[in-house]
Amino acid sequence: MFERPPFKNCPQCGREQGFGILWVSSEFYDRRCKFCGAKATYCLPEVDKxxxxxxxxxxxxxxxxxxxxxxxxxxxxxxxxxxxxxxxxxxxxxxxxxxxxxxxxxxxxxxxxxxxxxxxxxxxxxxxxx
Ligand SMILES: [Zn+2]
Known part of the structure; x- marks a missing residue:
């Protein structure tokens, strides 16, 4: 799997536009830095649609x-x-x-x-x- 946009600045190595979307599930998504490999998981907002x-x-x-x-x-x-x-x-x-x-x-x-x-x-x- 590869990182996809939208990219943010990496919180670990600080490189600009390296922290992309790696995986999205129904409740969470993962970001990973394409430069240093730093990874983080974030909660998605609750769906009220x-x-x-x-x-x-x-x-x-x-x-x-x-x-x-x-x-x-x-x-x-x-x-x-x-x-x-x-x-x-x-x-x-x-x-x-x-x-x-x-x-x-x-x-x-x-x-x-x-x-x-x-x-x-x-x-x-x-x-x-x-
Ligand atoms: Zn990084």
Whole structure:
């Protein structure tokens, strides 16, 4: 294994940008100096993010809000617009993740705009990582 960025200054030998990430687990990560081999283990912060699986109906409705494809007389427009805003906000604040599943992909195949819907959900997944 090799040290990876981001690098910090080594606390032992003092060389700049030598103390990189060596290993990451669910609760800890190790840093090692690529110059002197000094090693240290650090605790990761506790995860308080929630996993929220959206069902296909919700994904479809939110997609229609985003793409402005809702019929003018479609019911609950205000609810889905607010749900979309709240989900985006929670994702940007790193409070939730909304993972996709194979079930979503299978159900999306039969939707008339399935490819765009699938891409929109993937985009939401990418948004949460930024
Ligand atoms: Zn060092």
């Amino acid at each position: 929630k996993v929220l699986y959206l069902d296909q109906f919700a994904i479809s409705e939110i997609f229609k809000v985003k793409e402005r494809k809702r019929r003018a007389d479609a019911p609950h427009a205000e609810f889905w617009a607010e749900a979309n805003d709240l989900l985006d906000r929670a994702i940007r604040r790193q409070q939730i993740i909304c993972p996709a599943s194979n079930i979503h992909r299978d159900e999306t195949m039969v939707y008339r705009d399935g490819k765009a819907l699938d891409l929109a959900h993937e985009k939401r997944l990418i948004l949460r990582m930024k």
